[in-house]
Amino acid sequence: MSPRIVVAGAVTSVDNRLLLAQRRYPATVAGLWELPGGKAEDDEDVKFALRRELREELDVGVEVGERLAETVALSDDLTLIALWARITDGVPRPVEHSRLRWVTAEELDKMVAGHQLVPADTVWVPELSGVLRRA
Numbered sequence: 001m002s003p004r005i006v007v008a009g010a011v012t013s014v015d016n017r018l019l020l021a022q023r024r025y026p027a028t029v030a031g032l033w034e035l036p037g038g039k040a041e042d043d044e045d046v047k048f049a050l051r052r053e054l055r056e057e058l059d060v061g062v063e064v065g066e067r068l069a070e071t072v073a074l075s076d077d078l079t080l081i082a083l084w085a086r087i088t089d090g091v092p093r094p095v096e097h098s099r100l101r102w103v104t105a106e107e108l109d110k111m112v113a114g115h116q117l118v119p120a121d122t123v124w125v126p127e128l129s130g131v132l133r134r135a
């Protein structure tokens, strides 16, 4: 059986900030920040899955773009990917997370240095931070 995909959103704003969400659970990562997202259903298109997850978790509509380069094997049966996204409708609110934050590239780098990101998501930091700085 092929691994199940977890989709995460690299949601950026017009002023070059990235949306981070603080996890409530499980205990190992509670309090750490992540790109919001969740598990795709079997055979669900990944862009569709991300739109569904961000509606559920942030109560917003998003337009989904390209995939980020890195893929993370979370376990034998879970593979994590990220896609760029922009909010097209609504103001994000933390439906399932404890808090949300829009961060600049500098703030993102500081959070990484302070081990405030969930470990898996750190693979995307060079690409995220590069794009936020270049944009």
Ligand code: DCP
Pocket (backbone or CB within 6 Å): 006, 007, 008, 034, 035, 036, 037, 038, 039, 040, 074, 080, 118, 120, 121
């Ligand atoms: N994950 C991650 N980084 C992200 C998003 C998710 O490392 N940016 C990991 C955490 C979990 C797995 O992916 O190990 C699934 O994520 P969620 O628990 O957020 O996904 P769901 O909400 O779909 O799962 P559940 O229904 O189990 O709550």
